[in-house]
Amino acid sequence: MTGNGGTGRPDVRTGEALAGADGCEITLHGRYTASARPVRGGKGTRPVDRAFVLLVDGTQVWLEPLDQPASVRPDAERQLDGAAVRVRGRAHRIMPAVGQSLLAPCLTAVHDLEPEP
Amino acid sequence: MRVSDDGQMAVEDHGWGEDTNKRGWTTLPLIATANSILSGQGSRAMLRTRPGGQSINGTAPATGAASALVEIEPYKPVGGGPLDLASDCGHAARQVMGSGPAGRDVAVISRPAEPGNSGAAGAVTGGILGLLGGAGIGALIGMAGGPVGALIGGVIGGVAGLIGGILAGRALGRRPAQPAREQYLSPRPYHGGDPTTPEEWSEEVFRDEFGAGLTREEAYAAYARLSPSERDDFDRRHGINRYATPRIGQGLTVSTEKDMPGFSGGPGTWNFHYAATILTSGPDYVTLENAAGWDPTHWIYYMYGTALGQSFDEEQGATGTHGTRHTTFVVQPESLLDVHTTGPATTLRTGSGSVSLPIGTSLKVIERRPLPAGASELRVRVVGGPHDGIEGFVPESAVL
Numbered sequence: 001m002t003g004n005g006g007t008g009r010p011d012v013r014t015g016e017a018l019a020g021a022d023g024c025e026i027t028l029h030g031r032y033t034a035s036a037r038p039v040r041g042g043k044g045t046r047p048v049d050r051a052f053v054l055l056v057d058g059t060q061v062w063l064e065p066l067d068q069p070a071s072v073r074p075d076a077e078r079q080l081d082g083a084a085v086r087v088r089g090r091a092h093r094i095m096p097a098v099g100q101s102l103l104a105p106c107l108t109a110v111h112d113l114e115p116e117p
Numbered sequence: 118m119r120v121s122d123d124g125q126m127a128v129e130d131h132g133w134g135e136d137t138n139k140r141g142w143t144t145l146p147l148i149a150t151a152n153s154i155l156s157g158q159g160s161r162a163m164l165r166t167r168p169g170g171q172s173i174n175g176t177a178p179a180t181g182a183a184s185a186l187v188e189i190e191p192y193k194p195v196g197g198g199p200l201d202l203a204s205d206c207g208h209a210a211r212q213v214m215g216s217g218p219a220g221r222d223v224a225v226i227s228r229p230a231e232p233g234n235s236g237a238a239g240a241v242t243g244g245i246l247g248l249l250g251g252a253g254i255g256a257l258i259g260m261a262g263g264p265v266g267a268l269i270g271g272v273i274g275g276v277a278g279l280i281g282g283i284l285a286g287r288a289l290g291r292r293p294a295q296p297a298r299e300q301y302l303s304p305r306p307y308h309g310g311d312p313t314t315p316e317e318w319s320e321e322v323f324r325d326e327f328g329a330g331l332t333r334e335e336a337y338a339a340y341a342r343l344s345p346s347e348r349d350d351f352d353r354r355h356g357i358n359r360y361a362t363p364r365i366g367q368g369l370t371v372s373t374e375k376d377m378p379g380f381s382g383g384p385g386t387w388n389f390h391y392a393a394t395i396l397t398s399g400p401d402y403v404t405l406e407n408a409a410g411w412d413p414t415h416w417i418y419y420m421y422g423t424a425l426g427q428s429f430d431e432e433q434g435a436t437g438t439h440g441t442r443h444t445t446f447v448v449q450p451e452s453l454l455d456v457h458t459t460g461p462a463t464t465l466r467t468g469s470g471s472v473s474l475p476i477g478t479s480l481k482v483i484e485r486r487p488l489p490a491g492a493s494e495l496r497v498r499v500v501g502g503p504h505d506g507i508e509g510f511v512p513e514s515a516v517l
Contacts, residue, residue, distance in 0.1 A: 037410050038385075038410075039135065039408070039409065039410035039411065040387050040390070040408050040409065040410075040436075040438055041133055041134035041135050041137075041408060041411075041436075042134070042135050042410060042411070043134060043135035043136050043137075043411075043415065046410070060384060065309075066409070066410075067205065067309075067409060092311075093311065094310065094311035094375070094388075095309070095310075096309070096310045096311070097309035097310060097388070098205075098308065098309055099205040099206070099207045099208055099307070099308070099309050099409060100205050100206045100207060100309065100387060100388060100389060100390065100391070100408060100409040101309050101387065101388050101409060102384075102385075102386070102387060102388070103373055103375055103382060103386040103387060103388050103440075104384065
């Protein structure tokens with residue numbers, strides 16, 4: 001975790017920092033990565049309509065729990081694929097899914113997603 | 118194809134995955150048994166002979182006995198159309214078990230029968246300690262009368278200590294024989310997150326064994342500290358992990374134990390998996406399964422067994438998607454613990470005698486004990502009415 005840039009939210013760049021901010025509003029910094037929904041034992045190809053932010057240490061932070069409608073990202077976001085971004089939301093060490101899910105960190109109530117200046 | 122040891126069930130085997138195993142076979146009596154249970158639980162799925170299906174003949178792997186099986190298909194007793202299950206393993210299993218949308222489930226702890234202990238070992242230890250302690254104390258007291266007094270006092274004290282030690286040691290070491298029995302952990306709603314429902318059951322069973330006052334971390338650590346043989350004994354005594362063996366209408370869940378010391382996983386690690394049992398025969402069982410993100414009609418059959426390496430726990434663990442630590446429980450709807458008497462005068466056997474219960478008396482099941490003849494009896498608590506709160510035993514066949 002580093003400074004908050006005057007926003008009152010911690011700036012998070014690593015998985016360890018995200019775990020330390022579990023449940024808190026944060027600003028996450030990493031590389032936007034469009035992805036199909038991961039499916040255990042899945043068959044065939046699925047639409048690339050989900051996304052995670054890839055942190056510098058390799059941690060994948062999913063944008064919204066994968067069994068929630070909000071995890072289907074707007075088409076317009078796809079243009080950010082591969083770009084360095086910052087995004088705000090609530091940090092979760094473990095995705096707060098309703099049911100079966102990846103054991104992975106997640107950002108909920110995602111907002112203010114934008115390219116890094 | 119996987120074939121049960123007794124040759125009474127067979128399912129396709131194209132590996133565990135979405136839409137892989139869609140064909141299954143069994144006997145007409147097993148279909149009837151399954152449907153009786155699934156229907157009684159309000160399951161979304163029942164079984165029938167597949168129209169135009171292919172019958173198969175063969176021999177039972179275990180005995181070589183001839184076997185003829187009909188092809189089956191699952192169907193929806195309500196609504197018609199092809200069977201579809203929720204695109205989530207837990208929700209799908211709960212549909213098949215008849216848990217209901219808001220119903221809670223319980224994890225099942227199956228304790229094997231345990232022989233009694235006469236306390237002989239405790240008696241020997243207690244006797245030796247009593248002899249030494251009594252002799253020493255007697256000698257000290259007898260010293261007032263000089264060496265002879267000390268000698269006499271020591272002998273008297275030693276004998277008294279020996280007798281007392283034997284009796285106390287025997288009493289402390291004695292353990293009555295315990296029958297095989299099925300008990301239930303706390304009813305819980307189904308959820309993912311942190312912790313998940315199955316993780317909450319893990320914490321509960323570890324606390325039950327290692328100490329109710331332990332924190333979650335301490336309870337997990339206590340199990341993790343067990344040696345492999347101690348863990349296997351723990352699992353056997355609780356009917357968990359590879360010893361978790363479901364009946365028709367029950368399910369299984371494997372919990373990824375991310376908080377257990379020694380756990381490691383990767384980016385492809387999942388929080389848990391559930392499956393519901395639709396057929397059993399001999400040591401083997403067949404499940405219906407769906408999973409997160411699978412199409413509703415892409416459910417699969419899967420056959421597991423109780424032989425080493427064949428259990429749900431071992432098979433799912435071998436997929437590599439539950440990390441290095443996982444716990445498997447048998448689960449069932451909480452509603453199965455709410456029963457009522459079906460006869461005009463059901464005898465409730467209590468500790469002090471018996472009570473006659475009228476038809477329709479509501480009971481809460483506390484424990485299920487299989488009997489040698491294949492039947493079972495239930496330890497229950499009366500709910501409501503003049504006998505409210507009384508506990509005792511009723512035959513399982515006397516309630517619904």
